[in-house]
Amino acid sequence: MNAVMKSVRCVAPGELEFADRPALGSPPEGWALIDVAHVGICGTDYHIFEGKHPFLAYPRIMGHEVSGTVVEINGPTDISVGQDVIINPYLSCGKCVACRQGKPNCCVSIQVLGVHRDGAMSEQLLVPVENLFPADGLSLAEAATVEFLAVGAHAVRRSMAVGGQRALVIGAGPIGLGTTLFARIAKQNVTIMDVSAERLAFASRQLGFLVIDASKGQVSEKVSERTVGAGFDVVYDATGNSRSMQAAFAYVAHGGVMVLVSVVQDDITFSDPEFHKREMMLIGSRNATRADFQHVAASIRTGAIPIDQLITHRTTLRDSPRDIARWAHQKSGLIKAMIDVRGGS
Structure with missing residues (x-):
């Protein structure tokens, strides 16, 4: 040795x-x-x-x-x-x-x-x-x-969302892309949002996802248009940006769920009346478990x-x-x- x-x-x-x-x-x-x-x-x-x-x-x-x-x-x-x-x-x-x-x-x-x-x-x-x-x-x-992909796989499992529901992933970095891929594997109808035209082009052209460009404003209008005014059933924020995380509450449909995949040191605030009238769930997602690692490895093996x-x-x-x-x-x-x-x- x-x-x-x-x-x-x-x-x-x-x-x-x-x-x-x-x-x-x-x-x-x-x-x-x-x-x-x-x-x-x-x-x-x-x-x-x-x-x-x-x-x-x-x-x-x-x-x-x-x-x-x-x-x-x-x-x-x-x-x-x-x-x-x-x-x-x-x-x-x-x-x-x-x-x-x-x-x-x-x-x-x-x-x-x-x-x-x-x-x-x-x-x-x-x-x-x-x-x-x-x-x-x-x-x-x-x-x-497997580890970085398992973070997204865990977030999708934490969401408890079912196939066919509309999902928005905010942040097209590696963790956001992993979340997007596993939301698609879970048969959610996925859109990914970012301010980077380059990353959105990659998500659209290389991976085949619908995208929203948040760099030009009017995000609420774009969310409304994409969801026929209802909002997304599940929103995953993977930006590591407190302003993005706070804004994301408004994109969640009534009865929907928001999953905070990333973490920041800042306090996150939201409107309690808006939160309650939606009866929405707010879920934190941290790291991953053995089941997530196994799911990711199996998904790589199948070419997904x-x-x-x-x-x-x-x-x-x-x-x-x-x-x-x-x-x-x-x-x-x-x-x-x-x-x-x-x-x-």
Whole structure:
């Protein structure tokens, strides 16, 4: 076993370091040692790099969208050494009120790889065995997309919406696009809204969705026109923008539901009379569960998710400090960037 491993650390805001670090060694009981294969770069990683993440201590090895191969296991599991795996990066306590109710995605003391503890932008990673899923039938690059897609799949499941209902997804970034794709898989009639003409063109031409361009105003009129004056049965906000989240209440039909997929530090306010006369539901959606990971993996296997169109940028671990710094500001054409940890290092 190697004595060192290569990794990329965010030493401080705006400063990424590619360097050798001590290898992780054998896993503790209940954990597995993983050789990392691919890491997706998420909006969270850009926020960490830019110093905008509110709950992070530097230095930090980023990365929570990850696939790899099992090197060593310490504890009983159906996973085997040498097996390619998808990794759930949400480490839960298993004991709190949420975990006891089968909701480890909102564990009271949750730790997310790459945020609360070091993550996957490294040649090796230690992970609890219960956080591993077989990557059977998926390439390792596809396996590294499962986490970000599972966030949208979870939001759709949380909505409790049924097939045939009108759905509006606000925000055409990776999480919004994932939500849109899984709303379509759930047979909802989906429209996606954004202020970016480039992202709307991608959603329309490449993925085949109806779109609303919010950059030119008159959004309420466009929503009314699209829904014959009724509003949308379900609205998902994936913008991470408090003004967008507050405005979205007005787009929900009577008896409808709004799902807040993204999170902001701001307070969100709304008109109580408008909320009550609609008898609408407001639902928060956080992370994802085992069922969501399994649903996403199955959907990729059947070809329902166009992974090749979603992965638009690629880099290596060695080149990722340069590329992350560039992509943090130059997002034209960028949907999902992927680090090939085993390539070019």
